[in-house]
Amino acid sequence: MSQRLRKVVFPVAGLGTRFLPATKVVAKEMLPVLDRPLIQYAVDEAVDAGADTLIFVTNRYKHAIADYFDRAYELESKLAQSGKNDLLAMVQGTLPRHVRCVFVTQPEALGLGHAVLCAKPVVGDEPFGVVLPDDLIVNGPTGAGRPGALRQMAELAASENAGVIAVEEVPRDQTNKYGIVDATPVSERAAKIKLVVEKPKPEVAPSNLAIVGRYVLPGRIFELLEKTTPGAGGEIQLTDAIESLLSEQSVLAYRFEGTRFDCGNKLGLVKATLHMALEDPQLADATRKFMASLANR
Ligand code: G1P
Secondary structure: OOOOOOEEEEEOOOOOHHHOOHHHOOOHHHOEEOOEEHHHHHHHHHHHOOOOEEEEEEOOOOOHHHHHHOOOHHHHHHHHHOOOHHHHHHHHOOOOOOOEEEEEEOOOOOOHHHHHHOOHHHHOOOOEEEEOOOEEEEOOOOOOOOOOHHHHHHHHHHHHOOEEEEEEEOOHHHHHHOEEEEEEEOOOOEEEEEEEEEOOOOOOOOOOEEEEEEEEEOOOHHHHHHHOOOOHHHOOOHHHHHHHHOOOOOEEEEOOOOEEEEOOOHHHHHHHHHHHHHHOOOOHHHHHHHHHHHOOO
């Protein structure tokens, strides 16, 4: 996969039941960490990795994501008239000009593998990224210029001509929440995957190295997804198609540089918010004081 990464898929058709009742009307990807929705962090990471085509696999209820990346003419002209140029730049800056968005509908919630397969007509036969916006990954303060996880992975995929999947260690008793890999180390951060299995029970998990929501995959994965039958949870699993890919191509598990927050649950979202507040020069001191005041509760 020496080709440059241009396309990134965002599976965003999930119902977000962990955040009900808010998610009755707010897409979970629109939940904010400070002032930016989760999807903005995910998109920024994809753009940082070189993507110019963003493919959102969505459902018929989720208009907010398309609206968010669209122009907001009325708001923009009001901000321009009142000279609020900083805010105007912020509103216009959700997406760089060279980047385009494509929206694809997943007609039925048949699993992550099925969601990714819905992007096939747009991706075609080239390497592409997958970013699950629930997994927020930060590598240093915003604007500090450190490469995001997906950029690190795209560079490795190009230099090694391999698929790359982000992994991190999780507590043994949580293997049943993740895809788990068995891999042989090839460098400090990368390991060649021998086996990958979706949500194994701790007793049978081959390791505690878990897939987190970043993938760089070859276009070939679509043909394998087409043949993939329902697996864990009765869903068509991306993990199962990757397992089939292993007999044809090298796929690396990559321990990215950065910190990951599982914003698919409430505690993860709280942690991400505190982390970002501590990295924000305007909020850091007050947040630190507040956290210290909580220490004795
Ligand atoms: C999905 C994948 C799983 C991966 C996880 C990372 O599971 O199927 O392999 O470990 O994302 O967040 P989900 O969280 O959608 O159940």
